[in-house]
Amino acid sequence: MLALGKLLELTLAGREPAQKIQLTVDGVQMRWLSEGALEVRPPQGKDHGGDLLLSSGIHGNETAPIELLDRLLHGIARGEIKPRNRILFLFGNPEAMRRGERYLELDVNRLFNGRHEQNIGPEAMRAAELEQLARSFFSLPDRSRLHYDLHTAIRGSKIEQFALYPWKDGRQHSRRELERLRAAGMEAVLLQNKTSITFTAFTYEQLGAEAFTLELGKARPFGQNQGVDVSRLEARLKQIIEGAEPETGSLDGLKLFAVSREVIKHSDAFILHLPADVENFSELAKGYLLAEDVAKTRWVIEEEGARIIFPNPKVKNGLRAGILIVPTTDAGLA
């Protein structure tokens, strides 16, 4: 296998490859760009015109998605997967990956769309670098742009695999992309309705990509991801890479949700009234007191069919401590 196929090994060892560009026997070019960043180009004359950004390790302890990208890269480097589209592989937070932690000082996935400029330290610099790598990758005209940022969640979930779809004023969510996600095994999609500071919000809002955060199961250490079944996603990614995707044409039971409210933690007095082991997508009854914060702030459930995802009272003040979501329909899709 070509040495550049071992991007994960290089990244975990903190090593730079001696040779930055390598070609497979089929003429696929692999180019190391920076720590945890590798671009793949199809052979000349075999490019179908798509640009696919695959990122993982934005949270260093979310290893199933890292292992998935590692397998795809090995397949390409061995000539078993034959790319017909350009791909950028990114491991988001190498130092956190080496330590097996979500982040060191700052959550990288809260540092996009200008936020890294208001912060200092290695993670702010990394977010700036990731923005630059993505901007440069998606700079070629007249090509389709797709970004999947792969994650696993802190807690268990009543719906195991789901996507979060960013929002931009004046842009409609795409039915075709949701069909593709359904075919990739996603059971639900959360349609955002405001701007955000995540990586996919950046590539969606500023670079014109179709972009999704994919949640694939519960976060576990390297080598312990037998319980995370990414087989459908993996098969679909291979098809996208090889330009050999079958038509789908159906949402096929995909559940759609909209954000009702983001629960923001304002102070150290924030209390979340949920058990520590509550699962994502747990339903909350009307009238339930969800959280309390400084100055008698109270979060009481008013929505019919409300559910909670990503509840986390330990986030830094000013950040999202959970998202209240409600069921929605496909009426607004383009």
Ligand SMILES: O=C(O)CCC(=O)N[C@@H](CCC(=O)O)C(=O)O
């Ligand atoms: O389990 C959790 O609480 C968080 C899992 C995770 O990392 N989710 C992403 C979602 C990003 C998005 O909103 O698109 C995150 O919180 O960064």
Ligand SMILES: [Zn+2]
């Ligand atoms: Zn994550």
